[in-house]
Each structure stands twice: as structure tokens, then as C-alpha cells.
Amino acid sequence: MRTIIPTIRATVALGLVLLSLSGGFAVAQTTWRATQVGIKGQDLNTVYFLDSKRGWVGGDEGYLSRTDDGGETWVRQNVGTQNAINDIYFRDREAGFLLAGNIIFVTHDNGNQWEPSRTFLPSEFEGADVELYSVRFSSKKKGWVVGSVSRRDRVVDSILVYTDAAGLSWRRQRAPSRTELIHIDFVNDKRGWIVGEGGTILFTRDAGETWTKQTSGTTSTIYHIDFRDDKKGLAVGERGTILRTSDGGESWSAVVTAARATILSVQFLNDDDGWAVGRGGTILRTEDQGRTWVQEESTTKQNLYALNFNKKIGWAVGGDGTVLRYEQ
Numbered sequence: 001m002r003t004i005i006p007t008i009r010a011t012v013a014l015g016l017v018l019l020s021l022s023g024g025f026a027v028a029q030t031t032w033r034a035t036q037v038g039i040k041g042q043d044l045n046t047v048y049f050l051d052s053k054r055g056w057v058g059g060d061e062g063y064l065s066r067t068d069d070g071g072e073t074w075v076r077q078n079v080g081t082q083n084a085i086n087d088i089y090f091r092d093r094e095a096g097f098l099l100a101g102n103i104i105f106v107t108h109d110n111g112n113q114w115e116p117s118r119t120f121l122p123s124e125f126e127g128a129d130v131e132l133y134s135v136r137f138s139s140k141k142k143g144w145v146v147g148s149v150s151r152r153d154r155v156v157d158s159i160l161v162y163t164d165a166a167g168l169s170w171r172r173q174r175a176p177s178r179t180e181l182i183h184i185d186f187v188n189d190k191r192g193w194i195v196g197e198g199g200t201i202l203f204t205r206d207a208g209e210t211w212t213k214q215t216s217g218t219t220s221t222i223y224h225i226d227f228r229d230d231k232k233g234l235a236v237g238e239r240g241t242i243l244r245t246s247d248g249g250e251s252w253s254a255v256v257t258a259a260r261a262t263i264l265s266v267q268f269l270n271d272d273d274g275w276a277v278g279r280g281g282t283i284l285r286t287e288d289q290g291r292t293w294v295q296e297e298s299t300t301k302q303n304l305y306a307l308n309f310n311k312k313i314g315w316a317v318g319g320d321g322t323v324l325r326y327e328q
Contacts, residue, residue, distance in 0.1 A: 038321025
């Protein structure tokens with residue numbers, strides 16, 4: 001049974017103090033709205049909005065909630081799992097995918113009902129456990145999922161699986177890395193990137209037929225990657241790591257910022273503007289394709305695990321059931 005969750009809302013008008021790389025300060029006005037949607041004491045790990053009204057948040061112990069009114073109210077949905085929900089992604093308005101532990105769930109009715117599409121059992125991996133982190137589609141029928149294979153809480157292999165049947169079936173492909181793979185992004189039907197532990201960046205130019213390593217220049221874990229087009233990309237990770245490329249990842253350069261916290265999610269809004277969030281409530285913004293970043297005073301000290309912008313409205317989710325909403 002679905003339960004309506006009342007929204008606890010606090011609207012805070014902030015004068016943001018933006019710290020420049022030269023040590024100076026600039027001030028901008030913006031409004032964030034802090035909301036507790038999830039269960040106190042539990043993390044929200046992912047957020048996805050189809051448009052300005054309809055979106056989902058997911059987190060620990062199979063928690064999933066949906067809004068159809070831009071976050072004014074939220075309806076909890078039962079997915080039928082106690083695994084943490086790590087990612088939500090919609091290929092189009094009707095077909096969506098959800099990752100929870102070792103299970104890929106699918107919906108064909110705009111997220112009203114979710115059903116298991118594929119479960120990766122320990123018996124398939126010599127008794128090891130699979131954790132799935134990120135799902136993306138490069139075309140209507142072809143999609144990819146990445147994650148890790150662990151034994152006694154130690155990562156022993158990566159997992160990379162794909163479908164060319166719109167999620168009806170999934171097959172494993174060997175990746176050129178046995179480290180934990182955390183996030184995947186495709187910019188078109190041919191070109192995609194995967195990031196993960198130890199500074200891993202993998203790249204395909206042939207729709208995933210082959211994957212090769214790119215040189216990131218860091219050994220820090222990279223948690224998230226986002227490409228604006230087949231040239232411009234951003235990647236973020238441990239201890240304030242921000243990498244940018246303007247040549248499709250042939251070369252990556254580190255960007256120096258004031259941030260020292262681990263950054264967990266990044267997204268381009270357009271050719272120039274982008275946002276990133278991370279631990280301790282860290283929120284960063286760029287207006288020059290990621291060359292420089294300003295750190296924004298946040299409305300929370302909770303870790304922020306995921307970021308999603310749909311046009312001018314942005315959402316970030318994190319610890320203690322926290323949801324932040326931003327509107328330009």
C-alpha cells in the first residue's frame with residue numbers, strides 16, 4: 001500500500017558567499033528549499049526528475065518515493081526489496097530502471113509499478129556478492145549497468161552488464177578493470193565513459209563493443225562523470241577531486257578549488273554552467289565549463305550523494321532523508 005508522506009519544508013533565502021580561486025569573494029542571491037522526505041537516520045542515494053513536476057528519490061532499505069507536483073507532496077512506493085536503492089534512470093517517459101543491491105528493476109508505466117528484470121545471484125559469482133551502482137541507456141534498446149563484486153566486504157572484481165533488448169535480458173561483459181566501477185555516462189549512441197576506484201576512467205567509441213582505459217592523472221576514487229557533448233566532460237571524486245576534459249578524455253586536467261570534501265555528483269546544465277555536490281553539504285558551481293568553481297554556503301551539513309537538474313530546477317539528496325530544491 002502506498003503511503004502519503006507529509007513534506008517538512010523550510011525555505012531559506014541565502015546570500016551565497018562564493019569563494020574565488022584568487023581568495024576574493026562575490027555575493028549572489030539564490031533560494032534553496034530544504035525538505036526531509038526520507039526516513040530520519042537513513043540516506044537518500046539517488047534522485048531523478050522527468051520534468052519540473054514528476055520525480056523520484058531512492059535510498060536505504062529499499063526506500064522509494066515519488067512526487068507529481070514538484071516536491072510539494074511525496075508518495076512512498078513499495079519496490080519489494082530491502083536493498084539500498086543506488087540509482088534511478090528513465091530511458092523515456094514510460095520506461096525506467098532502478099538499481100537496488102544486486103537487482104535491476106524496470107517500469108513500463110511511468111514508475112507506477114516496478115518489477116525485477118534481473119537478479120545477480122552469489123552462485124553466479126562463486127559465492128561473491130554483487131552491488132549495482134549506475135544505469136544508463138545509449139539508445140532505445142541498448143543500456144548499461146556497472147557495479148562491483150565483493151567477498152567479505154572486499155571488492156574482488158568489477159561488473160559491467162548490458163542489454164540490447166530494452167532491458168528484457170542482460171549479459172555480462174568483461175571490463176578492462178577489476179576495480180569497483182561506480183558511474184557510467186553516454187553522450188550519444190557510440191561514446192560513453194565509466195569511472196570508479198583508483199582514478200579509473202574507461203571509454204568506448206564503438207557503442208560499448210570495446211572499452212579502453214583513459215589516463216585520469218589521479219589515484220583518487222572517481223564517483224561521478226558527466227559529458228556535455230563528445231568533447232567536454234567533468235569527473236569528480238575523493239578529497240575535492242575535479243577533473244575536466246575538452247577533448248573527449250584524451251587528456252584530463254585537475255581543477256584546483258577551495259573544496260576539500262569528497263565530491264559525489266556533478267552535472268552540466270548547459271555549455272558553460274554546472275553544479276556539483278558532496279560530503280558535508282558541499283555545493284559547488286561553475287560558469288565557465290568547469291575551469292573554475294565557487295563554493296556555496298549550504299543549507300545542510302548532511303552528505304549529499306546525488307544531484308539532478310531538469311532545466312532550471314535542481315535537486316540534491318543525502319543523509320537523514322534530506323532533499324534540497326533549487327530554482328533559478
